[in-house]
Amino acid sequence: MSTASKPTFLTALSEHYIRWKRERSQRLQERLYYASQRELVWHAFKKHRLALVALIILTVLYTVSIGADFFAPFSPLNRFQNFNDAPPTRIHLITREGKLSWPFVYQTVRVRNTETFKYEYRENTTHRHIIRLLVKTEPYKLLKVIPIQHKFFGLSDRHVPLLLFGSDRLGRDVFSRILFAGRISLFIGFGGVMVTFILGSILGGISGYYGGLVDEIIQRIIEVLISVPNIPIWIALSAALPRDWGTIKIYFAITLILAVRGWTGLARVVRGRIISLREEEFALAAKAAGAGDWRIIFTHLLPAFISYLIVHITLAIPGMILGETALSFLGLGIKPPAVSWGTLLQDAQDITVLANYPWLLIPSLFVVLTILMFNFVGDGLRDAADPYASR
Amino acid sequence: MSESEQPILEVRDLRQFFPIQEGLLRRVVGYVKAVNGVSLTINQGETLGLVGESGCGKSTLGRAILRLYEPTGGEVIFHHQDRQLSVLDLDRHGMRQVRANMQMIFQDPFASLNERMTVLDNVIEPLVCNGIGSRPEREATAENLLAQVGLRKEHLRRYPHSFSGGQRQRIGIARALSIEPKFVVADEPVFALDVSVQAQILNLMKELQAQLGLSYLFISHDMAVIRYVADRIAVMYVGKLVEYAERDELLRHPAHPYTEALHSAVPRLSQKDSGNRRRNRILLKASPPDPGNLPPGCVFQTRCHYAEEQCRQEEPPLREISTIHSVACHLAEELNLSGI
Numbered sequence: 001m002s003t004a005s006k007p008t009f010l011t012a013l014s015e016h017y018i019r020w021k022r023e024r025s026q027r028l029q030e031r032l033y034y035a036s037q038r039e040l041v042w043h044a045f046k047k048h049r050l051a052l053v054a055l056i057i058l059t060v061l062y063t064v065s066i067g068a069d070f071f072a073p074f075s076p077l078n079r080f081q082n083f084n085d086a087p088p089t090r091i092h093l094i095t096r097e098g099k100l101s102w103p104f105v106y107q108t109v110r111v112r113n114t115e116t117f118k119y120e121y122r123e124n125t126t127h128r129h130i131i132r133l134l135v136k137t138e139p140y141k142l143l144k145v146i147p148i149q150h151k152f153f154g155l156s157d158r159h160v161p162l163l164l165f166g167s168d169r170l171g172r173d174v175f176s177r178i179l180f181a182g183r184i185s186l187f188i189g190f191g192g193v194m195v196t197f198i199l200g201s202i203l204g205g206i207s208g209y210y211g212g213l214v215d216e217i218i219q220r221i222i223e224v225l226i227s228v229p230n231i232p233i234w235i236a237l238s239a240a241l242p243r244d245w246g247t248i249k250i251y252f253a254i255t256l257i258l259a260v261r262g263w264t265g266l267a268r269v270v271r272g273r274i275i276s277l278r279e280e281e282f283a284l285a286a287k288a289a290g291a292g293d294w295r296i297i298f299t300h301l302l303p304a305f306i307s308y309l310i311v312h313i314t315l316a317i318p319g320m321i322l323g324e325t326a327l328s329f330l331g332l333g334i335k336p337p338a339v340s341w342g343t344l345l346q347d348a349q350d351i352t353v354l355a356n357y358p359w360l361l362i363p364s365l366f367v368v369l370t371i372l373m374f375n376f377v378g379d380g381l382r383d384a385a386d387p388y389a390s391r
Numbered sequence: 392m393s394e395s396e397q398p399i400l401e402v403r404d405l406r407q408f409f410p411i412q413e414g415l416l417r418r419v420v421g422y423v424k425a426v427n428g429v430s431l432t433i434n435q436g437e438t439l440g441l442v443g444e445s446g447c448g449k450s451t452l453g454r455a456i457l458r459l460y461e462p463t464g465g466e467v468i469f470h471h472q473d474r475q476l477s478v479l480d481l482d483r484h485g486m487r488q489v490r491a492n493m494q495m496i497f498q499d500p501f502a503s504l505n506e507r508m509t510v511l512d513n514v515i516e517p518l519v520c521n522g523i524g525s526r527p528e529r530e531a532t533a534e535n536l537l538a539q540v541g542l543r544k545e546h547l548r549r550y551p552h553s554f555s556g557g558q559r560q561r562i563g564i565a566r567a568l569s570i571e572p573k574f575v576v577a578d579e580p581v582f583a584l585d586v587s588v589q590a591q592i593l594n595l596m597k598e599l600q601a602q603l604g605l606s607y608l609f610i611s612h613d614m615a616v617i618r619y620v621a622d623r624i625a626v627m628y629v630g631k632l633v634e635y636a637e638r639d640e641l642l643r644h645p646a647h648p649y650t651e652a653l654h655s656a657v658p659r660l661s662q663k664d665s666g667n668r669r670r671n672r673i674l675l676k677a678s679p680p681d682p683g684n685l686p687p688g689c690v691f692q693t694r695c696h697y698a699e700e701q702c703r704q705e706e707p708p709l710r711e712i713s714t715i716h717s718v719a720c721h722l723a724e725e726l727n728l729s730g731i
Contacts, residue, residue: 033550034548036550037507037550281498281502284459285505286505286520288459289494289516289566290490290517290520290521304505
């Protein structure tokens with residue numbers, strides 16, 4: 001009896017499964033009918049694993065930088081006496097007794113090596129300092145608003161240095177400084193790109209849609225701008241900034257300087273696309289409907305290739321970040337006490353530093369990581385950008 | 392269908408030239424004469440069929456009438472509430488009023504809808520641009536229109552990518568009609584559709600015409616389609632009208648050799664249709680002349696089987712051979728051309 005009933009049960013099950021699958025795909029299909037372009041792009045983007053991972057990493061980087069007050073164990077200006085150019089603190093998992101423990105560090109002390117006359121850091125293994133999450137500190141305000149008195153991680157004794165990436169010449173924690181520096185370095189790209197986007201799409205749009213003399217003038221300006229090499233123009237402009245400007249003013253000035261060239265590429269992309277799209281029937285349809293020039297450009301034509309613009313912009317952000325880093329590295333960008341990845345790398349300019357204190361180069365890894373991630377996300381977006389192409 | 396002989400639109404000597412530019416300085420070395428002095432009249436409630444082969448300037452003419460291009464010369468007179476508006480001289484404000492009464496149905500339903508907007512937003516775009524009605528009123532209008540063109544109101548929230556060609560063309564028609572125009576330029580509205588769907592769309596357009604009292608300028612390269620929808624037919628060849636007549640007159644008694652050739656190109660289902668005569672398909676030699684470099688004399692002389700010396704030297708004007716029939720051919724009276 002059991003042998004006879006088994007196949008029927010299985011067939012019933014498989015039929016059920018097939019029906020379920022069919023209904024599911026029908027539901028998906030139905031949702032697709034109502035899907036806007038943004039949803040279609042997101043759907044395609046999610047299939048691009050590398051881009052998705054990169055997006056997550058970028059999100060983490062940005063979150064950690066915005067919340068640097070919370071995530072960094074120390075203030076960027078906090079100095080540890082006698083810990084100049086200290087190497088990264090070692091993190092232990094095994095106690096002297098050979099038992100596994102929650103990660104901990106030992107207090108380090110600086111001693112002079114009597115043979116080489118160099119400072120060396122030795123661990124004082126008498127007392128274990130356990131690294132705790134959400135450790136209590138003196139109260140401060142997160143993002144200058146939310147009152148809070150915990151740090152994401154740290155030691156309960158705040159005078160024991162916990163230097164994940166070592167310390168710099170003045171005894172400041174490089175890890176904390178990298179996080180705070182991200183606030184400037186990661187966001188300067190956005191500011192620059194915003195200006196780029198606005199200038200590029202307006203000037204490119206006008207140039208492409210109206211053509212004629214306006215087009216000629218805008219195109220010649222672009223040609224002049226892009227024929228001047230990048231670095232000299234940046235250097236010249238930032239050297240012209242008044243020395244007594246505050247950090248914020250300088251920040252915005254640098255953003256503008258980076259955008260001066262940035263918009264030209266975008267304007268050309270926009271112009272080309274507008275020229276090809278303005279003769280399309282949907283553009284003529286909008287005109288026949290009575291839409292004004294402005295409405296045609298900005299609600300019909302631009303949205304038709306906004307995805308390409310987003311890709312272009314995503315791929316432009318790394319250039320901006322590199323530009324800021326380069327300027328700050330040369331001492332022409334953000335100036336101390338404000339920190340950016342470029343100013344951090346300034347400390348690593350000479351060969352003795354590279355030889356003796358290689359951890360001062362760690363900020364460059366963050367630059368590389370960020371730029372790679374932006375490129376991956378840009379790639380993913382480019383593939384996903386035209387959801388209608390595959391259909 | 393033309394009970395009233397009231398004209399709604401008159402086109403007089405319309406010309407649309409596109410400059411040919413050359414070299415670094417973009418010097419104008421000549422003009423493509425896409426529309427070269429066309430005059431026609433469309434009466435209220437009638438359909439004027441405009442037929443001609445690809446590239447003869449039909450679409451350009453339609454677009455120039457709606458001023459989607461800026462015509463080089465000529466006049467377009469739109470009759471609106473006992474007033475005669477000269478469309479080409481209107482400023483931006485006046486143009487809005489006219490656009491609200493003249494709309495266009497486009498050729499390619501896959502290119503003419505904005506993919507980034509829902510069907511609703513596509514359909515009410517003319518209302519939005521002209522500031523007509525509030526949002527709920529517009530939505531109600533759109534719902535009604537969708538029902539009229541045979542779609543369901545659930546379709547309003549969808550995006551165009553989820554529709555077939557025929558459905559998209561219905562959406563395009565709904566958009567053109569949302570603003571309640573009097574006159575519609577239909578630019579090859581069935582060109583991109585399957586034959587079965589073509590018939591549906593043509594019937595829909597006819598129904599809407601009867602309901603709303605629309606006038607159409609119906610552009611097509613397909614004589615069979617034109618024959619089905621038009622009250623009067625204008626035949627266009629390389630930027631010019633070569634023949635212009637009531638439908639049946641033009642079908643039975645074509646007076647221009649080009650019209651005859653077009654008739655012969657329409658496939659027939661049975662031999663009976665063509666009477667006892669053995670049907671000869673008239674094959675035209677070569678291709679039409681370059682509208683940037685026209686031959687002397689008649690535009691058709693390079694391909695005409697009947698061309699004589701006069702045709703190669705003198706350009707024939709469009710002249711009336713009867714009250715309902717005009718033709719641009721020197722030999723109109725002499726030739727005995729076969730119709731359908």
